[in-house]
Amino acid sequence: MPSIDDVRRIAAELPGSEERDTTAGPAWFVRNKAFVWECRAWPSIPTDLREIIERELVVGVKLAQPIDARALREMQPDVFLEQTTRWGEPKVAFRMAGIDADHLEELIIESWRVQAPRYLRREVDDRLGFASDS
Structure with missing residues (x-):
């Protein structure tokens, strides 16, 4: 089972990522926008x-579209939780015990991409070999 240290490691590798201790616990931001949090x-x-x-x-992670959260919840309802709060929608919360390391990394990177400015996304796209968005 991945831990919060795995979240920390993955987030730290993303350009512009900053960890902050919040009243809700650790959270990671890019350009002052939260993308993953406990x-x-x-x-x-x-x-x-x-x-x-x-x-x-x-x-929890930030998502691009509400339909993305619904799809994750429908595919794995035992892992992805129903809406926790209305703040910061669209987003999804998930049980770390039900996530494998590869899926965790994918969720964090995609969440970071939702919040990151284009110039930072291009940096990651180049590093990972993705086609850059314009």
């Missing part, structure tokens, strides 16, 4: 989700 059991979160977050490590 979820905490806030009172405003529905009780069933709050109980999961209290028992195990849950991480």
Whole structure:
């Protein structure tokens, strides 16, 4: 099972990534925009989700479209949680126990891409051999 240290390592490799300690726990930002964070059991979160977050490590990522969150939830409902809060939509929270290392890396990189400016995305695209967006 990946840990928060795995999140930290993956995020640290992305240009412009900055880790911050927030009231909700560690979070990673690019150009002051959050792209991955540890979820905490806030009172405003529905009780069933709050109980999961209290028992195990849950991480959230920013997504490009609401349909992306819905697709992940439908493909793996035991891993990807229903909406935790309305803040920062679209996003998805997932149980780290259900994510393998490759999928975790993919989720973090894609989330970073959603928030990163074009010039930083090009840097990663060049490094990973992706076709750059214009």
